[in-house]
Amino acid sequence: MSDVESSGSNTQGLSSPTRRNLLRGAAGAAGLAAVSGGLLTACSSSSSSDDKKKSGSTPVAGSTVTFGSNYSDPAAKSAFAALTTAAAASTKAKINVNTVDHNTFQQNITSYLQGTPDDLFTWFAGYRMQYFAAQGLAEPIDDVWETIGSSFGPAAKQLSTGLDGHQYLVPIYNYPWVVFYNKSVFQAKGYTVPTTWDQYVQLAKKMKSDGIIPIAFADKDGWPALGTFDILNMRINGYDYHIKLMKHEIPWTDQGVHTVFQHWAELMPYLQTGANGRIWQDAAKALEAKQAGMMFQGTNQVAAQYVSDKANLDDLDFFVFPEINPQWGQDYMDAPTDGFMLSKKAKNPDAAKAILKYIGTGAAESEYLKTDQWDVGLVNGLQVPTYNAIQKKSVAEIAKCKSVAQFMDRDSDPAMANAMISIIQKFIDDPSTGNIATLQKSAESQAKAIYS
Structure with missing residues (x-):
């Protein structure tokens, strides 16, 4: 060499x-x-x-x-x-x-x-x-x-x-961290790119009824799901709220955090099951094989995996995560440097x-x-x-953003990021409302110890 x-x-x-x-x-x-x-x-x-x-x-x-x-x-x-x-x-x-x-x-x-x-x-x-x-x-x-x-x-x-x-x-x-899809699948099935949360959920439902895994998903390594929390938090509560939460200037028991997990729970039936036992590369392969319709992750992972696997990169496309709260629209994303x-x-x-x-x-x-x-x-x-x-x-798309975050395990105290890896994996296993409240309390307890 x-x-x-x-x-x-x-x-x-x-x-x-x-x-x-x-x-x-x-x-x-x-x-x-x-x-x-x-x-x-x-x-x-x-x-x-x-x-x-x-x-x-x-x-x-x-x-x-x-x-x-x-x-x-x-x-x-x-x-x-x-x-x-x-x-x-x-x-x-x-x-x-x-x-x-x-x-x-x-x-x-x-x-x-x-x-x-x-x-x-x-x-x-x-x-x-x-x-x-x-x-x-x-x-x-x-x-x-x-x-x-x-x-x-x-x-x-x-x-x-x-x-x-x-x-x-x-x-x-x-x-950028964005939602990936294969153009050929969308064209063959007549799917349209969603721009709102309701459209996103409805598209996921349609994919599931068509026998396709709506959203490829993996979290064995712990960090991939942090990105899903980030985007939901920025879409629902805004960038400033997200950064303040990362610095523990907002408690993890706040209603805004609960709303993030509630939306995630609504999406859970459409995420690839068994995520805690799957590495992200295998989730990307499900998208490549057109077994899954979408995948939310970074180009640094998904597009790179297509290249490694000699998959059809020209068929790959993405859209920014849909709007949830009109106040924030699609103004923010994770774009790590x-x-x-x-x-x-x-x-x-x-x-x-x-x-x-x-x-x-x-x-x-x-x-x-x-x-x-x-x-x-x-x-x-x-x-x-x-x-x-x-x-x-x-x-x-990065240029369109009003603010760009770096990623939860880059924006927060390292110990808190690790705590959230475990908490989110527990949420993936049990996204019930009662468990969400329990996990929020656990996150806040750990944050108080870490940031004191």
Whole structure:
């Protein structure tokens, strides 16, 4: 693979099979409004290792940079390989990629960064970046942003900024969470795209009567269903309510939360059964096989799975989640932003920063997106000749949003996100009104302990 070497065996302390622990997220400003919170402010950029990190202390060309990657799914792994190959060619540095299963990477990120981490690592914008910056586990990259800053808008920069005001991440893409369907199925059955909740439920009923699983659904990994809660909450209660709930400025026993679960319970008869025992990839395969009519998840998963499975991507289409409360319409969605960070313990920070400077260019994003057929780039004025219909539509629909959230396990305290994974799985098993009230009380009890 030219200058890029991949290995799935070097886990560097990443060993558990579950996903998304000890994580935080952020909402944006100007449509990705920033969240402030109770994290301790990280030290600035000084440390005892500053002398070895002075610019120019290590030659970039010919040196080796290690890159910890959670891009383990085949399609994402190929796109990341194209990016790192281009970065190696541009900087003349050698890049060794250590690929770890996506879920395992998330679960063990703290011990990984505290141990012997790679120079660079894949991660997420917003609070989940801020958390590790505040822990002193990531190195500020303000000098990188002095070079790449003009490439990005203020919202992208805000999502890359720690609570101490320093930048810690170079973003690469974002992607919307939307309702996917196969155009051929809708055409053959005469289905029309719903724009309201009532139309959505009626369409699900019709699909069920036609012998089709209305909505492919999986939650074995715990995190996918968080997206359903997010969109229902933003559609019913609005973006500001959602973000305040994530910060526990609104109690989980609030009637607004109850209304979210009530709507979800109404939808439950049309969701693929056995969700807690199914991984999302298998739910996507049900959509691919036209056994299911719709699936609500991110393009980063569904469209990428179509590519991995060599399914008919041209047949895939999506619509934004229907309106529930006319006050909020379809103004909001989850559109998470991913990127790359520099470890505090990086052994070759100079070359690593050179790679980040390359990644923060339109040329790098275009190179990545030649292979990535599901995400959309963030560089200002980016022109990507390889964008397909899904990506072009993603750009347009994200742009229409008045505000964009990052995802529950990026927008809330990591412990609270984990608590909600368990609570939502219990709701999936029993969506009765009585159980909803019990689960709300449990969520509020845990939130009080976590946020106190």
